[in-house]
Amino acid sequence: MEKQQSVVFDIERCKGCELCTAVCPVDIISMSEEINSHGYHYAEVKEQKKCISCGMCATMCPDVVIEVYKEE
Amino acid sequence: MKKVAGYPDSLTDKQFHYCPGCTHGIIHRLVAEVIDELDLKEKTIGVAPVGCSVLAYEYFDVDMHEASHGRAPAVATGIKRVHPDKFVFTYQGDGDLASIGTAEIVHAANRGELISTVFVNNAIYGMTGGQMAPTSLEGQRTTTSPFGRDVKEAGFPIKMSEMLTELDGSAYIARVSVHDPKHIRKAKKAIKKSFEIQLEGKGFSLVEVLSTCPTNWGMKPLDAIEWLKNNMIKTYPLGDLKTPEGVE
Ligand SMILES: Cc1ncc(C[n+]2csc(CCOP(=O)(O)OP(=O)(O)O)c2C)c(N)n1
Ligand code: SF4
């Protein structure tokens, strides 16, 4: 089965602080070119397949932006 | 796919008003996760302070009460004594708890009130624009110590947690930090333990959480995390400072 999205960002809540980007062990979180309605560049993961669902980004995020899913 | 991290039930869906990268938000999430895990949502009454977290009552999806500056432990005392079956916590900054509210926290701890305090130490007055707090580090520049805190004139960074361990009424006192995921997990454990101490009727409990204020420290969020790690922990060592079982 094709792997679904492992990490989901509620981009409207993101304030672009970048704290999540620094803790990802596989370094796949980057900041968007686009801005959200508050004017922040939001965090995003383009290579979902590389995500190991460790949850570190969600642990670090001060704005509860991130949900992480793991294959059962 | 199983959800391994997400939005806690005990937070409302309101977006925090905190500045980007301010770790108040991490601490809010941890408190809410612990309330969820201990199934306390329906029996919790929280007391919010004056400071940047003055609007905490908007974010925790539990009953909340606002207190005037520094008085959260006194308000919480009243609530807990009238409702001994409720779980009562205060959430307070260092300006709130270690300056104007020093008397309230000391006497609540000394009386062994069955309340739990989450003490957010960011070494500055955040809400009012970055003035020196009693907790500001030696040499730390703030708007009221532009050349750095001079301990000869302004005294030393106050170690509230260590002071409170000396009181017979306090049962559990710990200091934690939220500068990386490993420490955030430890911080959550300590908050959970402090809540359990109240539920077990053992006495007053407090967890001091070292936190950032990127805006008033004048730093980018990631630099503020580094500054906390490299400077604050030296003055404010981490760990359990007092437990009912004793400390190593
Ligand atoms: C009686 C009273 N005195 C002073 C103030 C002004 N005041 C508001 S918040 C604050 C300090 C907040 O600092 P802290 O508790 O460290 O919280 P932070 O904003 O850093 O989270 C002060 C002095 C007030 N609101 N009420
Ligand atoms: S869950 Fe882990 S691997 Fe996946 S994006 Fe977050 S930090 Fe990176």
Ligand code: SF4
């Ligand atoms: S830590 Fe949270 S708020 Fe900060 S950039 Fe990442 S997702 Fe956005």
Ligand code: SF4
């Ligand atoms: S002023 Fe400081 S403590 Fe207050 S929300 Fe902004 S970063 Fe956080």
